[in-house]
Amino acid sequence: MATRKNTKKKIKSNINYNSLYVNYNEPKEKRRILLNTIKDSLVLQKEYEIISNIRGNKYELIKKIKSNLNEIKNKYSEMKKILPNVKNVFSHIENEVKFINKEIETLKKSEKFEEEKVKNLIKVKKKMIGTRRLDIKKSEHSKVTSKKSKDEKLNVSSKKNAKLSKLDRIKHNIEVIENKLKTLK
């Protein structure tokens, strides 16, 4: 009890010498305003908690979305492995068609060239056959003519021989033998 009395005395002494008293107008209104501000601050605190919850949810959602996107990526790569490789099919086909057309053109050209070659060969062969026939004819003709000439010669000699008498023949033979002897010497 003694301590309480001592403290009260101390406060009174302080008030007496150091405190300033101000007139407090409309205390009820001010109290209302204060209470409103406290209420607003409390609402702010409440909403801060809501925001922290929302941020947590958002983080989880983003995590889920990322994992889903990774899964989709993996599945897509698996699908790509299963599917056959058909990259740039149209361009490849166009190139192949161009190449085939070129080959066809070259083949056509070569065919034409070969046809011309064959025609030329046939012409040459025909010519050759014609010349051979002529040669054969000529040779036959020459053979015939040579035979004829031989025959004619033989005929002439036989005629001559026939015309010559026995004596003349002997003379002729002697002359021939003499000539041969001369040549031997």
Added chain:
Amino acid sequence: MLQKKREIYIKLDKIKELVEILEEINKLQEETKGLFKEADKTIIMENRIFENWGNYLEEISLNLDHISI
């Protein structure tokens, strides 16, 4: 110029597996769509709360001005 119609046929050996994978991809796609919608909603909620914060702070400052002695 008339454009020629081209058709290409591709032989698929593992059709069953491919169909399963496509179904899974479709499911995941729908799930992610829902998740994106939820994320949009939460972002809108966050923005609203921030706007309210601004209003409350303005009110508090005005009240404190009135309280000044």
